[in-house]
Amino acid sequence: MSKVKKKVKVIKIDIEKCNGCRACELICSAFHANPKYSSNNPARSRIRLIREPIRDVYLPVYAGEYAKAECTGRDKYVIDGKEYDECDFCRASCPSRDVFKEPDSGLPLKCDMCEDDPPQEKPLCVQWCINDALTYEEREEEVEEEVKMEDVEIGLESMVDKYGLQKVMDTVARMSKKG
Ligand code: SF4
Ligand code: SF4
Numbered sequence: 001m002s003k004v005k006k007k008v009k010v011i012k013i014d015i016e017k018c019n020g021c022r023a024c025e026l027i028c029s030a031f032h033a034n035p036k037y038s039s040n041n042p043a044r045s046r047i048r049l050i051r052e053p054i055r056d057v058y059l060p061v062y063a064g065e066y067a068k069a070e071c072t073g074r075d076k077y078v079i080d081g082k083e084y085d086e087c088d089f090c091r092a093s094c095p096s097r098d099v100f101k102e103p104d105s106g107l108p109l110k111c112d113m114c115e116d117d118p119p120q121e122k123p124l125c126v127q128w129c130i131n132d133a134l135t136y137e138e139r140e141e142e143v144e145e146e147v148k149m150e151d152v153e154i155g156l157e158s159m160v161d162k163y164g165l166q167k168v169m170d171t172v173a174r175m176s177k178k179g
Helices: 023-031 124-128 150-162 166-179
Strands: 003-015 049-054 057-061 077-079 082-084 134-144
Touching: 023 049, 023 124, 057 082, 124 134, 150 166
Parallel strands: none
Antiparallel strands: 003 134, 049 057, 077 082
16 A cells, blocks of 8 residues: 555544534534535534533544444543543543434434535534634645545445345435335
8 A cells, every 4th residue: 555645634532622522523513414514413523512511521422333233341541539430531432422423314424524525624613612722733744645534435335234235225226216
């Protein structure tokens, strides 16, 4: 595989500065609504807040890769005396929990860094975080060329895992006849 220059986009999270306002969830779900900004629903956001005010836990987590199966081992973190639940830091859309899944279809959600045309100056969750808990950085790296999966491919993969290839193909064939 050949090497290519790639712009690496990084969102740095400072959990000390997060007060759990959830503005990031709101703007992310509105940006990804169809049509854009027509609705907002935190359940559709690609950033979710682990929020436990009584324990003073506010942890923003970004949706990452789709995982077919839940993992068999778990980690527990204790940071500054606060214990976090086993899956709190995990970014996967996986069968063990409801986060990072589109609530109506169950399809996996993944942060796309607010891809837009023309591009956003910074990801919208960063722009809306008035507490500076989220900051944006870019750098260039040389990486192996990769085939990027579109949202629709990730969604199809998860449907095939859930219902089997034949059922998905039969459904698509039936829909295309109607359409
Ligand atoms: S970067 Fe964009 S897509 Fe990703 S969580 Fe933030 S608002 Fe959502
Ligand atoms: S907008 Fe910033 S302060 Fe508010 S919940 Fe999100 S990360 Fe935390």
